[in-house]
Amino acid sequence: MKKNLALALAATVTLATATTAFAHHSFSMFNPDVENVIQGKIVRWAFNSPHTFMLIEDADGTVWAFEGAAPPSLLGRAPQLTGDTFKVGDELTVISCPLRDGRNGGAAGLFILPDGTAYNPSDAGCRANQRMTEWPEWVAKGFKSREEAEAAQ
Numbered sequence: 001m002k003k004n005l006a007l008a009l010a011a012t013v014t015l016a017t018a019t020t021a022f023a024h025h026s027f028s029m030f031n032p033d034v035e036n037v038i039q040g041k042i043v044r045w046a047f048n049s050p051h052t053f054m055l056i057e058d059a060d061g062t063v064w065a066f067e068g069a070a071p072p073s074l075l076g077r078a079p080q081l082t083g084d085t086f087k088v089g090d091e092l093t094v095i096s097c098p099l100r101d102g103r104n105g106g107a108a109g110l111f112i113l114p115d116g117t118a119y120n121p122s123d124a125g126c127r128a129n130q131r132m133t134e135w136p137e138w139v140a141k142g143f144k145s146r147e148e149a150e151a152a153q
């Protein structure tokens with residue numbers, strides 16, 4: 001009896017853990033079909049697990065929040081992202097896939113510095129990183145969305 005109870009408890013814990021882990025990795029709150037440009041100054045760059053987090057303030061004073069990949073995966077990308085890559089007050093362009101509920105934020109797809117350097121913070125919530133060569137050019141031309149940039153071609 002005790003053995004069966006222990007097995008049932010172990011199975012319950014395993015299922016609960018698996019369900020929680022699966023739910024944590026859902027990207028359903030982001031719209032991956034939309035890629036928008038948000039420009040502003042960095043308020044905070046959090047290089048923390050389980051996800052990195054970027055806050056920027058645009059010219060109107062609106063603060064935007066963007067979720068990126070976990071730090072270990074960013075260390076191996078080129079150019080490399082670390083906790084010291086960005087500083088508060090730096091100008092930054094964020095290519096993101098917006099939150100479906102309309103709040104100010106989304107999944108980080110690309111971070112682009114004023115010199116055109118593009119960083120890939122994406123963790124699959126946004127596929128803008130698949131256009132890493134196009135986006136710096138589109139930003140330089142003033143496009144504010146993937147839809148606008150592709151329509152102009």
